[in-house]
Structure formats: C-alpha cells, structure tokens
Amino acid sequence: MKQSNRDETVVGGHAVTDKKKMEKIFARIDLENPPPICPIRDVLAKALDKWSMLIILMLGYNDTLRFGDLKKKIKGISPKMLSISLKHLEQDGFLVRTVFPEVPLRVEYHLTDQGKSFCNKILDLSEWINDHFPEIVKRRYKVDEIM
Amino acid sequence: MKQSNRDETVVGGHAVTDKKKMEKIFARIDLENPPPICPIRDVLAKALDKWSMLIILMLGYNDTLRFGDLKKKIKGISPKMLSISLKHLEQDGFLVRTVFPEVPLRVEYHLTDQGKSFCNKILDLSEWINDHFPEIVKRRYKVDEIM
DNA sequence: CCGTATCCCGGAAGATACTG
C-alpha cells in the first residue's frame, strides 16, 4: 500500500481515505455546480434515488423481470415512478428494455454488464449498512433519550 | 481494476451478484415499508442524500472541519441544510461534533471510525462512477440523438 | 399488459434575517 504525504487513519486494518483516491475523485467532482451540471453527482443522484437502487438490486437478484413484476415486487411504487426510474437507468446504460410485440404486450428488463457491476457496488453498500445498522439504531434511541 | 476478495466475478465475464449476499440483504430490507419504517432504507436515505455524501467525503479528506469551512467548501449549501445534514450524520454515528466554548464560538466536525469506514464505501462508489461516467455521458448523447 | 397524461399535495430545500 502506498504511503501518502499525510498520516492515514486505520480502521479494521483498512487504511481510511487514501489521499490519492480522494484526490482523483475530488478532481472530477464539480463542487461548484449541482447534479445537472456535475456529471458524477448527476449520475449518482439518478442511480441512488428513492427507487433506482431497489430496482437494480431486484434485477440483479432476478435477472429478468417484466414491468408488472417489478411493480408487484417493489411495494408502493407507482407506475409513473417505475417508468421514470427505468428510463433513467436505461439512458445511463444500467439496464436494457426489450419489447416483445405479442398480444398482450410483453416487455422485459434486465441489467447490462455495467448494471451488474454497479449492482455489486450497491450490494456492498447494502451489506455495510446491514452489518452496522443495529448499532446505528441503538444509537438513535440513546440520542433520543438524551434529547 | 481491483479484484474483490469475495467470490464474485467481475464485468466482461460477468457473473452477477452473489446470490448469498443478495439473500442476506433482501432478508433485511423491508420491501413492504418505506424509509422511516425500514431501517436500512432509512439509514441509506439519510447517508446518501443530496448533501450528506459530499459532507462525508469532505471530512474524510480533511479530517477536521468547522461549520464555516464545510459551508465554504461545499458550494451552494445553505446553513440550514448543512445543519440538518450534520445533525442526521451525528445521530447515526457517522461524525462527532465538538464544541469549544471560546469567543467567538468554535465547533469542529470529524468522522467517527464508522464514518471513516462508510467514507471508504462511498469513495469506492464514487470511483466506480468516475471510471464509468465517460461512457455513460457518451451514451446519453447517443440516446438524445435517437430520441 | 405496459405504460403515459393529469392533477395535486407535502415535504425538501433555497434565501434571508436574526440570535447566543
């Protein structure tokens, strides 16, 4: 592991916040401008919004799903939001929409390689939350008691 | 590209999303209920919202920052939103707020170990976006041409 | 069945003034 010109904190054997990585990211994130103008923040905003993460995980888990399947599996989502989210994810290359001109119409969605790759990232993140959220929730109650 | 220590394959050869991992997560994510009731979705919503990611990255990069520093560095954030975001992140144990009762008042923020750990996750995600967003943006233009 | 078109509302978030 490379040593930066700055002392690195260590958590669980992992070097935290490798400065090189950080600089690479900060060089690209446009802090001056919000999502529509800063591409990175824009991509992230769309891929991590209220429903998109769930959709990606769902397609990662089930491989191929129809519009109605997704609607049924993701409780509470409206057809409008599902449609919009799917469109965003398709535009950014996370999934593919395939139409079968049958009667009745059939449309299938599945992740692209990029989508699968991203799905793994999200899965890692979810796993992290899963591993830490007991303490987080416990902490919340403690904070509530104090306040 | 970095190889994970997990039994997951990568893009190109593309095995998807380790089923075991998936099942572990899906067992915990409460698909019936939205964020305030499903703890995982709630934690994620707060930690990945419009400003929080930036704040965490900023503190991962700079170690310790004062309120005003954060406000200056994160262009466009209002004192109100900064305050709210910081409070959320403190409540969930991502950062620590330290008050120095001087005149004028000084308040410092820095990440907890949990926050640093999470920061690395976010950094990975940002790195992923950084590596892929050229093709994503390119794709968007192509899609625009067609539509 | 797969969405789109509308209408509508509540909450997220900006601007600004103010206080300990």
Added chain:
DNA sequence: CAGTATCTTCCGGGATACGG
C-alpha cells in the same frame, strides 16, 4: 462564528384515469 427561525418556492412523487 455557528447556527436557528421563518417564509416561500419548487418539484418529487402519489393517485388515478386513460391510451396503445
């Protein structure tokens, strides 16, 4: 300096009805 209080604006997102 470090926020809070307030007001307003805006739009994400829900419900629903309809069209291809």
